[in-house]
Amino acid sequence: MSEPDCAVVKFGLTLEDREIEASARVPAGPVRVVDLLPVLHNLASAVVAVGEEQVREQGKVISCGPGCGACCRQMVPISEMEARYLAALVDAMPPARGAHVAGRFRAAVARLEELGLIAKFRAMARHTPTERFEIARDFFRAGVACPFLEDESCSIHPARPMSCREYLVTSPPELCANLTVADVEMVPLPAKPSLVLYRFSNGVGEDRWRHLPLVLALEWAAEHAGDEQPKLPGPEIFMNFLRRLAHLPKDWTPPPAQL
Ligand code: SF4
Numbered sequence: 001m002s003e004p005d006c007a008v009v010k011f012g013l014t015l016e017d018r019e020i021e022a023s024a025r026v027p028a029g030p031v032r033v034v035d036l037l038p039v040l041h042n043l044a045s046a047v048v049a050v051g052e053e054q055v056r057e058q059g060k061v062i063s064c065g066p067g068c069g070a071c072c073r074q075m076v077p078i079s080e081m082e083a084r085y086l087a088a089l090v091d092a093m094p095p096a097r098g099a100h101v102a103g104r105f106r107a108a109v110a111r112l113e114e115l116g117l118i119a120k121f122r123a124m125a126r127h128t129p130t131e132r133f134e135i136a137r138d139f140f141r142a143g144v145a146c147p148f149l150e151d152e153s154c155s156i157h158p159a160r161p162m163s164c165r166e167y168l169v170t171s172p173p174e175l176c177a178n179l180t181v182a183d184v185e186m187v188p189l190p191a192k193p194s195l196v197l198y199r200f201s202n203g204v205g206e207d208r209w210r211h212l213p214l215v216l217a218l219e220w221a222a223e224h225a226g227d228e229q230p231k232l233p234g235p236e237i238f239m240n241f242l243r244r245l246a247h248l249p250k251d252w253t254p255p256p257a258q259l
Contacts, residue, residue, distance in 0.1 A: 004027040004028070004029060004031070005027070005028040005029060006025050006026060006027055006028055006234075007025075007026055007027075007028040007234065007235050008023050008024070008025055009023060009024050009025075009026055009235050009238050009239065010022075010023045011023070011024070011238075011239075011242055013047075013242060013245070013246060014246070015047060015050050015190035015191055016050075016054075016190045018050045018053075018054075018190065020046050020047070020050065022046060024039050024042070024043065024238055025039070026039055026234035026235055026237075026238050027234035028233065028234060028235065029233060029234070030231040030232060030233055031231055031232070031233075031234050031237070032203075032229040032230070032231055033081055033200060033201060033202075033203045033229070033230075033232075033237055034081045034084045034085050034088075034229065035234075036234055036237050036238060036241075037081060037082065037085045038159070039234075039238060040162075040193070040197065040238075040241055041159070041160075041162065041165070043193060043241070043242075043245075044162045044165050044166070044193035044194070045165055047189060047190065047191050047193055047245070048165050048166055048168065048187075048189060050189070050190050051168070051187045051188055051189040051190060052168065052187060054188070054190075055170055055187050055188075060170040061170060062168055062169070062170055062187060063169050063170060063171065063172060063173050064167075064168050064169060064173075066153045067151070067152050067153055068152060068173045069145070069146075069149045069152035069153060069154070070173045070174075070176035070177040071164075071167050071169075071176045072145060072146040072148075072149040072152075072154065072164075073140060073143055073144060073145050073146070073149075074136065074139075074140050074176075075124075075132075075135065075136035075139045075140065075213050075214075076146060076161065076163055076164060076213065076214040076215075077124075077163050077194070077198075077211045077212070077213065077214070078161040078162075078163060078211060078212060078213075078214045078217060079161075079162070079194070079197040079198050079200070079201070079210060079211050080201055080210040080211070080212065080220065080224070081197065081200070081201060081210075082161045082162070082197070082217070083212060083216070083217040083218075083220045083221045083224075084221050084224075085159070086156075086159075086161070086214075086217045086218070086221070087217060087218050087221030087222070088221075089156060089159055090102055090105075090218060101147055101148065101155075102218060104147035105147045105215065105217070105218045105219070107147075108144050108145075108147055108215040109215065109216070109219060111142065111144050112139075112144070112215065115138070115139075115142050117135065117138060117139060117142075120135045121135070121139075121212075121213050121215070121216060122212075122216065124211070124212055124213055125209050125210070125211055125212065139213075144215065146214060146215070147215065148160075161194075161214065162193050162194035162197055163194045166189060166192055166193070166194055167186070168186070168187040169184055169185055169186055169187065170185045170187060171183060171184050171185040191245055191246075193241075193245055196241060196244040196245050197241075198210055198211045199244075200240075200241060200244065201229075201230075202230050203230055203231075203232040203236070203237045203240060204232075204240050205240055205241070205243075205244040206244075
């Protein structure tokens with residue numbers, strides 16, 4: 001299959017006192033938002049790098065790295081588009097590998113059923129932040145690993161969801177492993193691109209909240225395979241995302257979704 005025609009978008013983004021100046025190569029013609037996810041993921045990593053630089057300037061050391069999967073047993077929220085993206089990623093794996101990963105997803109869902117959490121997980125976006133925290137705490141206590149976690153490292157690191165990119169700490173890994181939330185020192189970020197992505201299924205922003213726990217990604221994507229997905233020119237989608245990101249209030253918690 002031939003590569004789509006691409007456009008280079010040059011942009012500047014001011015986050016706190018830092019300026020990100022970069023360019024992004026995006027498909028020029030109409031595409032689905034999910035087709036732009038690798039570019040949006042790179043943008044998220046650039047935003048996270050600003051936070052990393054700030055804590056390093058303060059002399060702090062980031063604890064996260066390969067071999068530490070302490071946070072990968074937490075309830076990881078992803079956007080609906082990332083669920084489609086991850087399902088496509090698993091589909092594109094060599095058959096034996098794909099079957100192994102898909103089996104791990106099924107095992108995680110079976111464990112949720114055993115724990116009596118499956119209905120709460122499937123309705124996750126409708127809960128209040130406090131309810132979400134309580135459900136996530138019960139899930140974490142059960143120790144269900146992310147299906148992509150291999151040898152305590154992320155097996156899809158370049159394609160990992162935005163919320164995984166945004167989770168960085170300077171506190172000891174044991175605190176993440178025990179989920180002593182009050183003591184975990186997160187790296188403060190100048191913006192959270194995941195919060196834009198949850199409302200970005202239409203490629204414009206301000207859509208309804210569309211997020212779910214990562215362990216339900218394959219189940220959700222299979223159920224919604226036939227859904228219509230809007231298409232817009234790649235540069236337009238990218239600039240819409242950038243505008244939403246630039247205007248996102250810092251330290252803001254999403255309300256329950258209105259479905
Ligand atoms: S996708 Fe990767 S980084 Fe994210 S929870 Fe899973 S293993 Fe961890």
